[in-house]
Amino acid sequence: MTDNPWAIQTLDLDGYLGRLGVAARPPSREALDELHEAHVRTFTFDNIDVLLEAHPGVGLDAVQAKFVGRGRGGYCFEHATLFAAAAERLGYDVRRHLGRVGDPGAAPRTHFVVEIVLDGRRLLADPGFGMSVLHPIVLEDGVEEEQAGWRYRVRQAPGEEVAWEMHRLRDGGWELMHTSDELPVRPVDVVMGHHYTSTFPASHFRSTLMVTRHLDGRHLTVTADAVTVRRPGEPTEHRPLLDGELVDLLEELAVPLTDAERTRLLEVVAEFRSDDR
Numbered sequence: 220m221t222d223n224p225w226a227i228q229t230l231d232l233d234g235y236l237g238r239l240g241v242a243a244r245p246p247s248r249e250a251l252d253e254l255h256e257a258h259v260r261t262f263t264f265d266n267i268d269v270l271l272e273a274h275p276g277v278g279l280d281a282v283q284a285k286f287v288g289r290g291r292g293g294y295c296f297e298h299a300t301l302f303a304a305a306a307e308r309l310g311y312d313v314r315r316h317l318g319r320v321g322d323p324g325a326a327p328r329t330h331f332v333v334e335i336v337l338d339g340r341r342l343l344a345d346p347g348f349g350m351s352v353l354h355p356i357v358l359e360d361g362v363e364e365e366q367a368g369w370r371y372r373v374r375q376a377p378g379e380e381v382a383w384e385m386h387r388l389r390d391g392g393w394e395l396m397h398t399s400d401e402l403p404v405r406p407v408d409v410v411m412g413h414h415y416t417s418t419f420p421a422s423h424f425r426s427t428l429m430v431t432r433h434l435d436g437r438h439l440t441v442t443a444d445a446v447t448v449r450r451p452g453e454p455t456e457h458r459p460l461l462d463g464e465l466v467d468l469l470e471e472l473a474v475p476l477t478d479a480e481r482t483r484l485l486e487v488v489a490e491f492r493s494d495d496r
Contacts, residue, residue, distance in 0.1 A: 224406055225315075226279050227304040234287045235305050246310045248337060252354040254309070255344055258302055259351045263292030263472055265430040269417045270487045271480060277413045278406070279304055290475050292432075294424065296413045298347025299331040306344070312336040317408060318399030323376065323384075329412045330397045331404075334358060343373065345385065348396060349431050350438055350449065358383060368451020390455070428488050432472050441468045443491040460492075 236243055239257035244250040268274040268285075275281040277296040285291045286301055299315065307313040314334040319326035333344040335355055342355035353366045360375040370388035375381070382400040386393040416422050428443040440447040441460065446468065448456040460468075465488060469476065476484065 223307075225300070225304060225307075227307050229279055229283075230301075230304045230308055231283060231287055232305060232308050235283065235301070238287050238290065243309060246337060248342075250309075251306070251311065251335060251337065251342070251344075254306070255302070255346060255355055256353045258298070258346045259353060260433050262286055262290075262298065263430055263432045263474055264294060264298070264347060264349050264351065265292050265474070266294055266424040266428070267291075267430065267474070267476070267480070267484060268293065269424050270428060271483055273480075274413075274417055277409050290473075292430075292474070293347075294416070295329075295331040295347030296409050296416075298351075299333050299344075300409065302344060302346045303333045306333065306335060315404045316399045316401060317404055317412065318397045320397045321395070323382070323398040327412075327415060328400070328408075329416045330399065331409060331412065332397075332399045343383065343385070343399070345397075349429065349440065350387065350396075351433070352385075353433065356385075427491055428484070430469070430472055430474060434471075439468075439472060441465070441472065443488045444495060 239261050241253055241257045275285060277300055279300055282297045282301050285293065286297065303313050303315055312335065314336070316332050316334055317328040318330035318332055319328055320330050331347060335342045335344055341358035343358045344355040345352050352371055356362065356364050356371055356373055358373060363370060363372045372386040372393060374384045374386065376384050376398050380400060382398050384398050385396045387396050416424050428441065431438065431440040436450060438449040444460050446458055446460050465485060
């Protein structure tokens with residue numbers, strides 16, 4: 220383990236599990252589901268540090284200081300880095316994959332997922348998507364699973380390259396979430412993906428706020444101009460973000476910011492809203 224390129228030996232596993240409120244258990248599907256759901260319910264998916272121009276990076280040391288130490292969240296490169304390290308330390312067979320969000324013919328490889336091989340079966344863990352699955356889903360062509368009322372589907376993508384499409388059932392139709400491939404992934408690939416998404420001028424992570432979280436019975440998304448609430452089996456609620464509402468929503472989503480971070484974030488969001496008017 221000392222030669223692990225992902226430096227998983229540096230993870231404060233007890234601190235991570237304590238933050239999630241779960242115990243270390245031998246590898247099993249039940250324990251893995253518990254770990255994954257606790258992760259996505261504990262940490263927000265967000266791009267706050269990108270907007271603050273203060274991102275600490277996606278190395279495990281920086282991610283665990285932010286997530287485990289502060290209780291903050293982040294985006295896929297951080298979530299998957301942390302979750303994969305924890306799963307591997309707990310004894311799971313872990314593989315890391317990059318993916319493309321949206322049209323795979325045009326989108327860059329800027330999504331990061333985790334494959335777990337358990338009892339001879341491949342499972343796709345996706346802890347760092349805007350509306351993440353609650354539990355890993357079986358990685359087999361045509362598999363459909365319902366999770367707390369939401370339905371997801373995995374399909375093998377057409378073409379010579381082996382790739383997997385993740386779909387979510389939305390408003391009566393299947394929506395493509397992302398496509399992940401099976402090419403080797405090294406830490407430098409994650410650094411490069413993060414660099415692109417956090418600095419490229421056209422990256423959507425630089426053009427609006429995104430903070431999302433699974434809450435009890437609903438999933439809440441807040442952007443610089445809108446609030447979206449999703450409940451299983453019900454129409455999506457989508458409304459404008461009201462002036463002065465963001466502070467309360469950040470508290471509802473339990474985003475632990477310093478006073479300076481909160482002040483600067485409100486300034487950035489105000490600039491986005493001013494530009495849209």
